Amino acid sequence: MAEGQKTTGSIIFAVRPIRTTLSNIRILVTDPVELIADGLRARLADIPDMKVVAYAATGKELLEHLAEAEIDLVLIEVSMPGMDGIDATREVRKRYPNVKLLAHSVLTDIEYVNSMRIEGASGYLAKSAPVQEIIHAIRVIMGGEEYLSPTVSASLDAGYKFTGKRMDGDYVGLTHREREIIRMIAEEKTNEEISALLFLSLETVKTHRKNLMTKLNVRSAAGLVKYAVDRRWI
Amino acid sequence: MAEGQKTTGSIIFAVRPIRTTLSNIRILVTDPVELIADGLRARLADIPDMKVVAYAATGKELLEHLAEAEIDLVLIEVSMPGMDGIDATREVRKRYPNVKLLAHSVLTDIEYVNSMRIEGASGYLAKSAPVQEIIHAIRVIMGGEEYLSPTVSASLDAGYKFTGKRMDGDYVGLTHREREIIRMIAEEKTNEEISALLFLSLETVKTHRKNLMTKLNVRSAAGLVKYAVDRRWI
DNA sequence: TATAAAATACCCCTTTGTGGGTATTGCGAC
């Protein structure tokens, strides 16, 4: 133990004395594709201060793992069927405020970066990021700072695609009904079909639709569909 | 050599004598996420008859690799930016007819399965497939047969979502102009905006739009958007 | 209990998209 700490400190944490208290960063990978966890585990095999200790295929599994195991950091994909990364992050933050979250996603659009940050993620990586960057990001985050991949922060630097309303979290706060309706829109249902399926008036559906577009700051159904597909709601 | 072949034959290919001629299946993984190749490489480390020998991040890189290296089988994601899996498969089949292609994709909808099969893929796996299934699929395919994951063939068994016209390859044969226009639709541009950008009449844009919907057998822009997002055209 | 958010519904009007066709010209392959 004392020997292990000594080795760790002298090799890795020469510039971060605070880290000598961490012998190993325990990482839980949450991604629909298990090979990603396998790959990261293999690539981290030679890195002494971090290790993939668990894998979850869904946001639900993630929460189950967290209920049982000590995890320091969750690496999580945003675009997942079922409970997606944004919703899962909100839940993790609520129940396990000490667990760090690092997004690692195919989605790099600003709305997803902002969503994850607002929900509590400490970092955002594109899925195309090299492993060296993943390692660096993990260390930055475990050191208490935020890490945004250059790929991703370029979007932020380009300015906010959406209004400040988005920063208030409105876009992440789609209601249950709105989520139902956006799914149906993305499934090519007309307003009238939706109204029949949900036993609502046509006017109500139109209103929800308008609210959706305002919240997500899109101009048409096309934007709604893209959002729903990105988040794997359909 | 002779010893190697003997070992291989007695352990793995007892039921497939033809395979004794293959000492090792050389796999090229094509996926935007390198960790997937890393993961598969790690998981195949103990499998003597197959090995990940190369990785390509894009369809373009895939073709470059094939120009230089001997590859037996390409494992390929469908949903990729730039040259996607469907387009890449078409190209590989044209230039390297002896290379086997196995789709390994987040997309499991029937139109993508059919697209890949029509373009020449010998198999289709969902990204959620366990490694054992990947291994099995590779063996089936290298044995000369087609392998469809149960997840995926369930869609096929449920019947064709689209008309027989799709089996003719129409949907994969979107023209250059149609692709331009579907991207713009997915980017929320109105017909009038598209017509201005492309110096066309509004009527022409509407016509293309109708053709797109017919080819892809969708009912509205929502279907077009989903298709474009799935294929990572935007 | 009070308040805010969610859900529901409506009106008016305009814009845009969809469905059903038709036609001509240009280009590439055979």
Place this chain on the structure above:
DNA sequence: GTCGCAATACCCACAAAGGGGTATTTTATA
């Protein structure tokens, strides 16, 4: 040279969506 496909364009009709509001009731939370 012929043929088929892609690109371009058009007409008509009407369905559907979008934009700008308004309002009431229900539900969840502090």
